[in-house]
Amino acid sequence: MSLAVIDAREWQNRFDLETGQPRKSDTPGVEMAAGVLSRHPYPGDVDEQANQWVTDTALDLISHYDPDLVCLSYVQQFFSDRHFKHPETERERLFAAAMAEANRFVDLSGFTPVIVGTGDMIPLAGDMDLSGLDGLAVSSNWSARYCGIHGPSPRDMDFLNSLDTLERIVPKQEWIDLFQAAQPDLEILQDPRLMPDFLAVAREGQAFKTMGTTLRKPVHIPANNFQVPVVTPLGIINDLREIKPLIREHLSTHKIALILVEGVGESFFPESRRLVQNGVDWFCYEPGDAFYLTLSTGRHQPFAYPAGFRFFDKDADAVKFPFSGYMDMILGHTLALNFPGKSIAVGNRSMFMHMAFGVDISIECFARNLFNQGCMAVVHRDDK
């Protein structure tokens, strides 16, 4: 049973991760993780020191746990660029600083890196207000390109078809078929009845304004990054899904760090970078759960938490993992789940790391909508 240590600054509490019930545990692994947490208070999602926090926390954890596999996410530049208008020179400095921080980790840790960017950010050109539909439009805080359309009326379809800013409207089955063809053992992990009847897809630079989108209007959103940059000395890959097998293949001979830098495109990567496929046909993964889970499992995961699904019609009374945001299941096939060596994750993409990678111990910030609540360590196992 996994244990969560919550650190709300100068105060900690311990819980069963799945049930959320308070739980006492003082195993060496839990005590160690709690100690690391208390030494590294989180500066905040858009604070200049937020990425340094990732490196410093990871190095501290490594010095105590000696893992063979490390998964990191650096996200400060993504949050900052998404929400605040910076001069172009400042934007470039932010992205370059994120890469520099990732490289600082590599230099100090000696781990062999696999650095993955989620691709460029571009200015928000406009948004489509779908609140007036007869049916229901559902998007999410972190998605710009996709919006679920539930139960549209004929008038709604006429309206949607008249929007120049909409790239396409895809029936549910067509969306499923697209991925089924690319991934025959595709898993749809949510109740299909909660999936949208149609997926509305915005043109590049456009976003949706619907139930579920943020009160903080984004300044920049992800470009249509059908390919994303990857740099690693471990080998050549062509698809996001190939990263997992590449890492697993080399873990017997290398200590490896999988490092995500969100919002960063190829121009900030070294010349040895490769561009790898990120999605299928017209569907590219945005920075978020589907990207993380596809990367970690080596399988397409657009339907773990499908874009535009009616999340609010899930049975909230039965929900598990109350400290894991909207993620409510631990997938099989994740990168570190059955790895016999030691593994850790550290990141400032809140509440993703412990659910996405299957590592033994993870530490991540606990921030919601940029509000800094503290940090959380999750100890899935400490028996290695």
Added chain:
Amino acid sequence: MKCQFCERTCDLTKGRSFCGMYMEENGRVKERFPDQWCTYTPSRIESVPFYHAYPGARSMIIGTAGCNFRCRYCSNGFIACKDPADLQEVMYTLPADRLVAMAKKMGCHNIVFNVNEPAVSLPSLERVKYYARKEEIPMGCLTNGYTTESATRLMMEIFSFVHIGLKGFSNAFYHEFVGIPDMAPILRNIRMFAQTCHVEIASPVIEDVNDHELFDIARFIHDIRPDIPWHVFRLLPEHHMKESLYPNIDRMDQALETSRKLLPYIYFHNFVGSRWVNTLCPDCGHTVIKRFSLGCSGDRLDEFLAPGNTCPECGTPIPILGTRVAWNEKQSVSWEAVS
């Protein structure tokens, strides 16, 4: 021509109101941005946080823009403290009937106004009430309580459950941290609301600033009715207080100790993992409602153990508006069903 919605009573002949939401037109107070909402999202009622109203319910959270306060620590400063005119591009235009239909479409049991101050949008909310009442959807709100008596009475007609911020217990605090000269209208309005509405009260605690006023607040609540739930929020340093220290949780817990002798329903939270969010029977101490605390606007019901709103151990009544509501009691419905 003075605005009569809040105690600032702004002179509208000189321009718009302090909150930026009202103007004068033909000798009448007029909303500048009627039917403009910044959000319409289903959320748990505990996240508002209402702990003693319709436990487990699915609320449709709404808000507009603007506020009559300027709290230095405002968590929603990016909506509440900006010029509403500058925010209109992020707003949704939803006339009252469509807003209520949206609540039905999303399977919501009630509608709660909680992003900014409802007093800045009372005419729009009055229209929402008209349609909500037809659909038997109750309405609630968070308010800072700085309304005129007439506006308070109007709010008492619109809202059946009200969460009032009592941010300190001195005019000095309100003057320095909120920007108003006199807190007396707030105390008056809490007493008024408590006559007909379900009331919960929230107080942010800022270490070494207003923690010494906690017992005064508790005594005030006790004198109205001891069973009013009181939420003590650990300050989340935001807005103009971003550089402030987070209050120490253990010290703030100790500071509440004497107040607990006066009030049986004190909740200390607004931080993830709080262990002071459960409801205990005031007579036998049995846990009757268990909750998770995820920090600001993230709390949720875990277990409701008070069938019939009474303690299962000793039968003591627990003050709750309505009854336990299953989240999926109403599923979202198609547009044909609401049109």
